[in-house]
Amino acid sequence: MVPTLPPNISMNTAWRPDMQFKDVIGQSAVKQRLIQxxxxxxxxxxxxxxxxxxxxxxxxxxxYAQYILCPNRTETDSCGVCxxxxxxxxxxHPDLHFVVPTATTKKIxxxxxxxxxxxxxxxxxxxxxxxxxxxxxxxxxxxxxKQGYMSVRDAASxxxxxxxxxxxxxxxxxxxxxxxxxxxxxxxxxxxxxEEPPEKTVFLLIAEDGEELxxxxxxRTALVKIPAIETNALExxxxxxxxxxxxxxxxxxxxxxxxxxxACHSVQDSEEHKYFFTTFQQWMRLCFRAAxxxxxxxxxxxxxxxxxxxxxxLEYGLRIVRNSLLFNNNLAEIVMLPNxxxxxxxxxxxxxxxxxxxxxxxxxxxxxxxxxxxGYAPLIFTDVSFKMVGLLKKK
Numbered sequence: 001m002v003p004t005l006p007p008n009i010s011m012n013t014a015w016r017p018d019m020q021f022k023d024v025i026g027q028s029a030v031k032q033r034l035i036q037x038x039x040x041x042x043x044x045x046x047x048x049x050x051x052x053x054x055x056x057x058x059x060x061x062x063x064y065a066q067y068i069l070c071p072n073r074t075e076t077d078s079c080g081v082c083x084x085x086x087x088x089x090x091x092x093h094p095d096l097h098f099v100v101p102t103a104t105t106k107k108i109x110x111x112x113x114x115x116x117x118x119x120x121x122x123x124x125x126x127x128x129x130x131x132x133x134x135x136x137x138x139x140x141x142x143x144x145x146k147q148g149y150m151s152v153r154d155a156a157s158x159x160x161x162x163x164x165x166x167x168x169x170x171x172x173x174x175x176x177x178x179x180x181x182x183x184x185x186x187x188x189x190x191x192x193x194x195e196e197p198p199e200k201t202v203f204l205l206i207a208e209d210g211e212e213l214x215x216x217x218x219x220r221t222a223l224v225k226i227p228a229i230e231t232n233a234l235e236x237x238x239x240x241x242x243x244x245x246x247x248x249x250x251x252x253x254x255x256x257x258x259x260x261x262x263a264c265h266s267v268q269d270s271e272e273h274k275y276f277f278t279t280f281q282q283w284m285r286l287c288f289r290a291a292x293x294x295x296x297x298x299x300x301x302x303x304x305x306x307x308x309x310x311x312x313x314l315e316y317g318l319r320i321v322r323n324s325l326l327f328n329n330n331l332a333e334i335v336m337l338p339n340x341x342x343x344x345x346x347x348x349x350x351x352x353x354x355x356x357x358x359x360x361x362x363x364x365x366x367x368x369x370x371x372x373x374x375g376y377a378p379l380i381f382t383d384v385s386f387k388m389v390g391l392l393k394k395k
Contacts (some may be wrong), residue, residue, distance in 0.1 A: 002011065004124035005172060006357075008081045010276035013331050014034065015162035016252070017269070018079050018298060019059070019062040019063055019065075019066045019085075019088050019089050019091075019130070019308040020067075020077050020078055021034075021035065021060075021063045021064075021067065021076065021077045021078075021138050022076075023058055023059065023063070023075055023129075024056050024063055024186055024347045025057045025229055025233055025237045026056070026061075026229040026230045026233030026234070026237075027055075027060060027227075027229065027232065027233075027261055029224065030224065030225075030226060030227075031063075032081060033224070034060070034063075034064045034067070034224070035067065035075075035076065035077075038064075038067055038073070038368075039075070043068065043090045043171075043202060044202075044222040045194075045197045045201060045203065046194050046197065046202075046203040046205070046220055046221040046222065047202070047203070047204055047205065047221055047222035047223075047224050048179070048206075048207060048213075048217075048218065048222070048223050049061055049204060049205065049206045049224045049227060050207050050208070050223060050224070050225055050226065050227055051208065051226025051227060052131065052208060052226075052227075052228050052259065053208055053261065053262075054131060054229070054256070054259030054260045054261040054262055054263075055226045055227065055228050055229055055258060055259065055260075056123070056130075056131065056133070056226065056229060056260065056354050057206045057208075057226050058130050058132060058175075058206055058313070059129070059131060060226065061132035061171060061175050061204045061206055062088070062091075062130055062175070062340070063077075063078070063203065064108065065088065065096060065173045065175065065202075065204065066078045066085055066088040066089075066174060066213070068086075068089065068169075068171055068202065069093065069095065069096075069168075069169040069170075069171060069173070070084055070085055070088075070174065070375050071084060072084060072112075076140075083169065083192065083314055084169065087285060088302070089300055090126070091121075091122040093168070093169075094167035094168060095166045095167055095168055095169045095171065095172045096173050096175070097158060097161050097172070097174045097175070098114060098121060098157075098164070098175050098176075098177065099114045099154045099158055099174065099175070099176045099177070099213050099316055100114050100117070100137070100138075100148075100176075100177045100178065101134065101148030101149055101150055101177075101178050101181035102114060102116070102117050102141070102143075102148055102150075102197045103138070103143040103146040104122060104143070104146065105141055105142055105143055105150045105298065107250060111151075111153065112151070112202040113151055113153040113154050113157060114150070114154050114157070114243075115154075115157055116139065117126070117374070120140065120141060124136075124137060129259050130265075131261050132261075133261055134148060134163070134176075134178060134181075134308065134327045134347045135308035135309070135311075135312065136261075137253070138308060138309070141321060142368060145306050145307050145308070146376055147307065148178075148181055149181050149182070149186075150176075150179075150183065151183060151186055152183070152185045152186050152189055154182075154186060155182075155186045155190045156189065157233060158174055158190070158193070159169075159189070160203050161174075162174060162193065162197075162198045163198060166200060170200055171200050172198070172201045172202070173201075173202045173204065174201070174202070174203050174204070176190075176203065176204070176205045176206065176209065177206045178208070179205040179217070180200020180207045180208065180210075180212035181211075182211045182217075184214070187214045187216075187217055188214075188365070190217070191216055191220070192212070193315045194217070194220040194221070194375075195220065195377070201381055203221070203316060205217070205221055218304070224348065226260070226265070227251050228259065229258045229259070229260055230258070231253045231254060231258070232253075232394065234249075234252075234256060234258065234260065234263050235249045235250055235253045236249075237260070238252055238263060238264075238267060241244065242264065242267055244267055245350060248267060248357055249267070252266040252267045255337065257278060257319075264314075270348065273307055276312060276313055276316040277340075278343050279313055279318070280316055280317050280320065281344055282298070282341055283295075283298060284306050284348060284388075286298060286385070287385060287388045287392055288351075288392060290389045292386070292389075294381065296382055297382070297387070297390075298357050298380045298385070299378045299379075299380075299382040299385060301376055302378065302381050303377045303378050307372075307374075307393055308323050308376055309375065310371050310381075311368050311371050311372065312324075313367065314364050314365075314367050314368045314371070317323035317364050318364050318365070319360060320345055321352055321357070321360055321361055323335050323337070323345050323349070324345065324348060324349035325350075325352070325354035325357070326347065327346050328350070328352065328353070331363065332346065352395070353395070354387075355395060356391045356392070356394040360388070360391050361393055363384055363388065363391070364384070364385055365386065366378050367381070367383075367384045378380040
């Protein structure tokens, strides 16, 4: 059996930010670059904010958009109090447009597109302080096991909006969140917009997997690399915004690998993290025993947790594999895990070696790609399980 998944974790806290640079955790070099581009009047019409989950790509894009539109901006930030900033903080400025991945729901039973979910999107982003991911967004929409995407309808709607003059500001700004979720026909339609952009229009594409984007899209955008958040910045934010004790903040920051969302989960509720540990531990023990019939049962049961959680379980496995390298190179002291997980990882590490390391990593990564493409989870996990049995025996 697969352990029961805990309820989705709320990110609510008493901290309520504006959409300003001062509210973005860490990322001082990126902030400075963005501010300088506005002050020197070198704002690229199409930019790709590319970086890992939880690094603050959307908060940076929102702060940047507010800085561009604010009529009273300072040398370091938007003013935060003018009518423009107030509308930006509520995500209702008429010159700010969003395209986001969606899917059919109980409310929208066919032809989903971003415009039909804008009320939900604004609520979700504000509730989570801009630090969002696809897993919690799909949960918020209740799309069940369906994968979100951007259809050609989204691109057509954006084209109509941007063909009009700006309502209030000098610029019109389009934020395309998780741009890798665009279908090919959507990307091709957007490509025409990027090649011949309407005057005074800025496109901010946000993505985590640049390999999933069309090469033609990437070639027409200025790349803004967003690194994982610095550990000390995470620690400080956890103490100030979630009232963590310093030692608790330190552990959460180290475990999160620069991901603010993961750090918050670690602090606020460790049950989901424990679920992935317990499930992965159970899975690997079945693989060690070559318990094929039980592995088939495990794989059949894993479909109940949904695709996003299946991907998170595989991502957790990849972290265990990376940590195994540290154990095998006598660097156990820098592996930041709760004690029971660290004990398990230390026992798992000897079975990860040069003969199987690359194959195990590729096996888990390929499974994630197949899940992302709506592959049948029981079949995928059965295939991974049977191959893992052989790989763990490689010397």
